[in-house]
Amino acid sequence: MIAAAYLYDPEAQQASNARGENYWYAYIGEILCQLGLPAVAVNVRDEKHLADALSSLRVIFAGDARAGDFSPIAESLSDWVAAGGTLIAFASEGFDELFGNAFHSVTPEPDGSFAMTALMRLADHALARAIAPQSLAGEPIPVFGPLRKVVPQASEVLAHLMSVRLAETSSPAVTLRHLGRGQACYFAFDVAHTMWVLHKGRPVDGDYDLDGYLRLSDAIVTGPLRQDVPYADILLFLLQNVLHSAGTPMVHQVPPLAGEVADLLIFFGGDDEGLSDGSQVAASDFMRSRGLPYHINIMPDADGHFALTPAEHHHILANGHEASLHFNFIDGFSHPSGFTQQDVERQCKLFCQTFGHSPVVSVNHWCRWTGWVEPAKWMAALGIKGDNSRLGLSSPPLNPVNHIGLAFGSAFPHYYYDDADGGNQRLDFLCEPGMAYEVGYLGDATDFDTLHRALDLAAHFHMTANFFYHPIYIARQESCRQAIEELVRYLRESGLRTVFMGCDELWAWWDARARSTVELLTASRSETRLLARCAYPEGMTVKLPLAREVVQVRLGQVSIAPAVQNHFGLPWLLLPCPPGETEIAACSG
Ligand SMILES: [Zn+2]
Structure with missing residues (x-):
């Protein structure tokens, strides 16, 4: 079964598009693709589908107020998180208590969808401190779209907001709350909007860099910030770190080399x-x-x-x-x-x-x-x-x-x-x-x-x-x-x-890779079983968050030595799979 989903509201998308505005949250599909996390789309207006989906899901993403009204389901999501779910929200409304926060205020886009609204800096937190290498530690990350700021009450801060002039603020950019057996992670901005604008930039409809040509350099939206920092990838791996405790497998960005894990x-x-x-x-x-x-x-x-x-x-x-x-x-x-x-x-x-x-x-x-x-x-x-x-x-x-x-x-x-x-x-x-x-x-x-x-x-x-x-x-x-x-x-x-x-x-x-999947079949303290479907002839590497020591791995009928790597401060089991369908078993103790 697919263990991750994103909530979406088709009526909100139609309304945005009818106004000639992008439905920025649509880019959640691209974030999941880059993560290699197979996910299903759940229409929030389809109550039956939603109720059915909740029982099998471990991870849910929800967008901001422009992406739809998700507040009617806040209560059922709260129970779902307490039972072990991981909920990640992008400036969503109507959930603040669930995230351990109180609403503070909204900062609108200052000058359209392609202008930086703020900067964020990763906090000294176990999920955040190892994402950037030492050489880029503390580099500010640009944020786009409106901010929905909160005051943390029962949550931890994963990242702080700063003004575009690098002034520190008391507002968190990202918070995390542990609730029951699950966790609720709140971004004070729409990550989908931010990643879309970073990746594709602004329209090249003028010679903004004054070099005399219409080129992709005119599309750059990061202004005077350093150009050697992978801002969107840092956000991507912050999401990956938050997802770690959910235990959901992903497809690695790098395929294997001659059947072995590549770096x-x-x-x-x-x-x-x-x-x-x-x-x-x-x-x-x-x-x-x-x-x-x-x-x-x-x-x-x-x-x-x-x-x-x-x-x-x-x-x-x-x-x-x-x-x-x-x-x-x-x-x-x-x-x-x-x-x-x-x-x-x-x-x-x-x-x-x-x-x-x-x-x-x-x-x-x-x-x-x-x-x-x-x-x-x-x-x-x-x-x-x-x-x-x-x-x-x-x-x-x-x-x-x-x-x-x-x-x-x-x-x-x-x-x-x-x-x-x-x-x-x-x-x-x-x-x-x-x-x-x-x-x-x-x-x-x-x-x-x-x-x-x-x-x-x-x-x-x-x-x-x-x-x-x-x-x-x-x-x-x-x-x-x-x-x-x-x-x-x-x-x-x-x-x-x-x-x-x-x-x-x-x-x-x-x-x-975009056509390949990995599903969680069963997970217990002693064994996790996965089903990988790989469409690449040279195979793919599955990465599984490691909660406890794994002593044996079986790919189909073949036993292999467990390959464990630390990515951004957290342990992952890396599993090189051949093309086609492979059942994987990772056994502990
Ligand atoms: Zn050329």
């Missing part, structure tokens, strides 16, 4: 920039010689001609590497300007005609973008599966090499969701965010400190981290090749088991 995933991409100097083949040959995957995006010029020859294209594929499309909305376009659906269609068609296959994950030259979700819809309509243009770095400089860019808050892939006109439906189109852009060298000099910092960050958060190296730099810069060799050496020396991929394979993994 992180690195995926490589690079754009050929339409060059005809053989750099694509030279770069592909280098990556192959080091046993690494690679992904090259191939760009047409203003006349629609690709410099890469069919023979070179074949050579790259024969190396086991990926080739896709580098959209060119720079040459032949006036700036600052947008681009159109016809531009996207024309270049995609040219690519398919020239190279005989469709692009899977593409990149836009100079990270060009227009509007909010529109380019994602246009590309999805052509069968393209994802985009790797979302570099989390501001501009100028126009080409911010050797930087860790997480200004969009996450290193993990996330699906695009349509706007209010489209009913906020999830699109079958994945954002593969950038993370390390030409990191590890600058000009002729190497910079291994920055490289190690990027790798340490990726390892700490078990990231799917994008390392982006243009073929031209791999082909021509000795320092770039040295950085890639150091990347491999450092990971090996650190004992980190790393899954390497290209951007297309990352899409295949994340798409399969």
